Amino acid sequence: MPWSKFDSTYSAPLTGRQISYCAALREGLDQAMGLDPRVFAIGLDADDKFGVFGSMSNLTHPERVLGTPISENAMTGVALGAALSGLRPVHVHLRVDFMLVAMDQIVNYVAKWEDMFDRQVRVPMVIRGIVGRGWGCGAQHSQTLHGWFAQIPGLKVVTPSTPYDAKGLLLASIADDSPVVFLEHRWLYKNMGDVPAEIYTLPLGKAHRLHQGDRLTVVANSLAAMHALTAIEQHGLDVDLIDPRTIKPLDIDTIVDSVRHTGRLLVVDYDFPFGGFASEVVAQVTERAFTSLRLPPQRLGFPDRGMPSSGVLERAYYQTPERLAAVMQRMIAGESVHADHQALVVPS
Amino acid sequence: MPRNKTIQRDAAMWLLRTMRTIRQTSERIAALYPTNVMETPVHLCIGQEAVAAGVCRHLTDADKLFLGHRTHGPALAKGLPLRSLMAELYGRTTGCSHGYGGSMHLLDLAHGLPGSSAIVGGSIALGVGAGLAAKMTAQNFLGVSWFGDAATNAGVFYESLNFATLQKLPVLFVCEDNGYSNVMPRAAHSAHDIQSLAAQFMPACTVDGTDVLAVYAAAQDAVDAIRTGGGPQFLHCRTKRWMKHQGHERCDLPENAVDVARDCPIHKLEAFLRDSGLASAAELVALARQIEGSIDDAIRFAESSPFPSPHLVEV
Incomplete structure (x- = not known):
């Protein structure tokens, strides 16, 4: 082998x-x-x-x-x-x-x-x-x-x-x-x-801390992780940024440890919101570290509808580093941000 | 069919033993099923035994057979031990899938049975994948995709035949056509003719799937052609399902009534063996009795085997 x-x-x-x-x-x-x-x-x-x-x-x-x-x-x-x-x-x-x-x-x-x-x-x-x-x-x-x-x-x-x-x-x-x-x-x-030239493998199920901080835990993967990092670096935010790298198996221990330290959790999940990855992280953190939370945990991602095409609509639909930074700043300031997922649903 | 007359006694007796094992096991399952000792949906193949026996006689343990939900017949013919099957139906650790599979998910790696699926159609592609592996690694085993007439209505059927042909893969497609998609007859479920459709892609032949010697001869030709590098082959076996789609009851559709002399593969092979002098009547009775003994043994084995520990799947 x-x-x-x-x-x-x-x-x-x-x-x-x-x-x-x-x-x-x-x-x-x-x-x-x-x-x-x-x-x-x-x-x-x-x-x-x-x-x-x-x-x-x-x-x-x-x-x-x-x-x-x-x-x-x-x-x-x-x-x-x-x-x-x-x-x-x-x-x-x-x-x-x-x-x-x-x-x-x-x-x-x-x-x-x-x-x-x-x-x-x-x-x-x-x-x-x-x-x-x-x-x-x-x-x-x-x-x-x-x-x-x-x-x-x-x-x-x-x-x-x-x-x-x-x-x-x-x-x-x-x-x-x-x-x-x-x-x-x-x-x-x-x-x-x-990137080392040699052959190497990384463990599946081990998160990576992309930025060290004390005031807010941000969990983000893939492109969202890079956008979150950009937001943190451009605005000098005191954020613990954890990239789980693998959604499953999920390194929940690293995330929970961070939340126990910061007391605040934001999950940036570029995916549909209902019953998704962000919901899972929030659920598991709430189950395991409820008393550590000083603010309601938040999720940011896509609206609950299919992606539009026109550039004007796309730019409204997708999160950007600037939008992420704004939410992070409010949460660091202790403001109870509540992303209104319902408002993002197409009116019936 | 001249080749019928030239079959060796060993091969003919193997076909009979295999068909009788499938038949008598199925009858026993049907008898036990109402007592709820087997907590698994069973799709019996009484009446269809000739397809399993006639094809699998030409397969080796290295050939990889992928089955659908009607598993028992071809799995036994491929070499799955009776004890492993019965213990699986009883949900015991000694079953071929350790109680995790049930009737529709049988496995026997030693005999080239890498698993079976209960979603109609999909396993056709897996046989093609085995053929691709054989080609890429320059090994001489076959991939065998085994399915019913209803599966020819699924898109995966077309996709699989197309790819196997494009890549000239060593794959045998076996359509065990029992004339029904659950309860819907073939005329209502398929606008196409199965053999002509398959023949657009590869050599395809239709045989009487209730005549084991016919299946045996046609499968021999198909398998030989594949093993000598000829690419995929399609074998369409028209047979008859004596039972309901699932469970222990006989099919009660009047248009599907069974005429034993015409439809029973075992009856027909035994008549041939006696008439040709290949076997005596007493021999045939003794064989049936011996198989009953093996089934008794398999049931005792299953009944005395432990159940899996429930804590293995508890949260």
């Missing part, structure tokens, strides 16, 4: 080598395929020169990259069948929204297969989905849905925010013997960061 030599607690030292989030993903996949001949990539346009926004360009083993027809449901079953026959597929989707065509396979099959047979078989399979946003992409090309996938037992859900995490978490996901839904944000693809 080529993966067993990687210690999940090992932190690859930073070397000052700067590459993009996209290049980090490409490097992680390329190194996984080089390390383990059982790893292969499959998906719509996976083998196109366009290279899935560059994240799969010029891979060393093109013979293990397979383009597919637009048949996401069957192709997910094909990947599962291959995983049950000794391979380690990475199934890539240009948009998270396209994964919904395969929900029978993802929820009824991939997520359930280990449980149905008491883990006598394992399903080492990664499903990559790329989150879009903006430029009028609209309601069917902009969904994130990490909270929705995390609701299903049997799926791990990974949402890297930095190039370092993108590579280490992708390698860890491929190394994992169970299904992982790996959601990348297209808006992070050009971000540069320190």
Whole structure:
């Protein structure tokens, strides 16, 4: 087993080598395929020169990259069948929204297969989905849905925010013997960061503190984590910013410890609000640290309706670092901010 | 069918033993089912045994078979031990899925049974995935996708045939066509002809799925063609479901009435064995009795096996 030599607690030292989030993903996949001949990539346009926004360009083993027809449901079953026959597929989707065509396979099959047979078989399979946003992409090309996938037992859900995490978490996901839904944000693809050249994995289920602070705990993942960091740095806010990195398993201990210290919680979750990731974090923190809370915990994310297209509407729909900063400042000042989620629902 | 006459005695007796095991096990399950000792939905395949036996005779343990919800027949024919099946139906730890699967989710890795699914259609794609793995790793096992006529109405069926053909994968598609989608007859549920539809993608043949020697011969040709690198093959077996979709009761649809001489694969094979002198009447009686003994043993095994600990799934 080529993966067993990687210690999940090992932190690859930073070397000052700067590459993009996209290049980090490409490097992680390329190194996984080089390390383990059982790893292969499959998906719509996976083998196109366009290279899935560059994240799969010029891979060393093109013979293990397979383009597919637009048949996401069957192709997910094909990947599962291959995983049950000794391979380690990475199934890539240009948009998270396209994964919904395969929900029978993802929820009824991939997520359930280990449980149905008491883990006598394992399903080492990664499903990559790329989150879009903006430029009028609209309601069917902009969904994130990490909270929705995390609701299903049997799926791990990974949402890297930095190039370092993108590579280490992708390698860890491929190394994992169970299904992982790996959601990348297209808006992070050009971000540069320190990424070691060596092969390394990061533990699934371990949060990362992006900023240290005392007055407010902010939990944010993926693009939201970067927006929150921008808000904190630009406004010099005294915020403890925790990026869970994996929605499931969730490192709730790190979050609860932080809330016990700050007494205030804001979850920035770029996803639909009802019953989502932010709701889960607020619920768990309330269950475990109710008496530490000095303000009602808050959630910020998308309105409870599909994404609009016109730029004017998009700019109203999405949160920005400036909006996040404003809410953080009010909460730090002790103001009981209550995001009016109902107001964001389309009037009937 | 000239090949019928040339079948070896060993193969013919294997087919009979397999069909009788499936039949007699199913009859026993049907008899026990009303007593609630098996807390699992059962989809019996009485009348359909020839498909399981005729196809699986040509499969090896390395070939990976993916089944739908009507599992018992093909799973037993592929090699699932009777004790493992019965203990699973009884919800015991010694069941093939340790009590986590039930009748519709059977597993036997040693015999090339990596699992089965209760959502009609989806497991067709898994057999294609096994074929892809065989091709990518240059191994010579087959992926086998096993499904009923109703599954040909699902989009995943079309997607799977298309991809298997594009990639020229070593996959055997077996359509066990019992004429019903739950209670809806084929004429009402499918506007297409199954064989002609499949033939748009790959060599497809239709056989009398109540004639085990016909299934055996057709499956032999299909499997041989796949093993010699010919790409996927489609085997459409028209058979008859004697039971209701689920449970222990006989099908009561008048248009589906059973004529044993015409429809029973066991009756027909036993007549052939006696007429051709391959087996004596006494031998056939002894075989049936021996199988009853194995079923008794499997039930005793299941009844005496422990239940899983409930704390394993408690919050």
